Amino acid sequence: MADRLDRPLRDLRISVTDRCNFRCVYCMPKTVFGRDHAFLEHDELLSFEEITRLARAAAANGVEKLRLTGGEPLLRRGIEDLVAALAELRTPDGRPLEIALTTNGAALAVKAAALREAGLTRVTVSVDSLDDAVFQAMNDVRFPVARVLAGLHAAHDAGLGPIKVNMVVKRGVNDREVLPMARHFHGTPFSLRFIEYMDVGNSNGWSLDEVVPSAEIVETIDRELPLERIGAQVPGETAARWRYVDGGGEIGVISSVTNAFCGTCNRARISTEGKLFTCLFATEGHDLRALLRGGVDDDGLARAMASIWGARDDRYSEERASLTPELRTARRKPEMSYLGG
Ligand code: SAM
């Protein structure tokens, strides 16, 4: 099954909650996600049964990898039960799906062992700085970095490897932290992914000046810790991978702004309330929750998904450069916390 630009569907990201205990300035700024912000009610969220049915339909259409995200997925009560249900699913040729989760790590020390036990395959932890003052300014809820690092190690000890660490780099905010982060994770089992700050949603006040191009990040690290490029291992891989020449592991750079990878994009996203988005920047989602709650059977659900994917022609990151700032802001894009990163 391929979309109009001949891209298969392989990867499904599922937002299990729109809530978060952090207020990262680039994702859920307090000015927008303040005390009076209306989050979704519990019955508006997909239930675990509904998520599992959608994932089964996705697997029937070629999906091999699921990623649970949010908001903060570890805030969803009983998340390990969802992982256990998803771990039962199989591809049409009988293989289990890869089940990954992206987290801010705050609750990982408590949850890692149960998640592993339930069948989680891998985890990605977001860490934007090792400097506690910078880290706390970025999460904006005074959460100490030491607790996230403890979660990261707990995940490793629980056998949830290989673990990726995501760092969103914002010019003037944490760009000085690139080298300390590289030094810290060099020679460890954790592989660092540097993500270009993106114009997701409409609340983070994005501007191109705040993006640190991946090429600059690679150059900065390479000057002290020489790097060499590794070819892509999985088609549709978002990160360009580099390895340390001295054998100290690898890093990845995700250049969504300076080197868009829409041509191989095989990802779909399910929002917290069950809308299927065929692009992180799509203005509209397709309401699969309405189908589920309207009594559709599994075949009907899989067919609906196939026809949505078949009509897909999204390539926003490739088009971004040709949009004026006014056109970019006028476009109503979903927030990352609702759609899932
Ligand atoms: N709360 C979890 C976390 O922070 O890992 C999962 C959800 S979060 C939306 C998923 C990923 O998106 C995180 O690594 C986060 O840093 C990244 N992210 C959020 N807003 C972003 C933006 N504007 N540009 C680039 N990455 C962003």
Ligand code: SF4
């Ligand atoms: Fe929460 Fe993750 Fe967004 Fe930070 S990036 S506000 S931790 S959802």
Ligand code: SF4
């Ligand atoms: Fe995929 Fe859309 Fe991102 Fe392009 S902009 S890589 S189509 S999610």
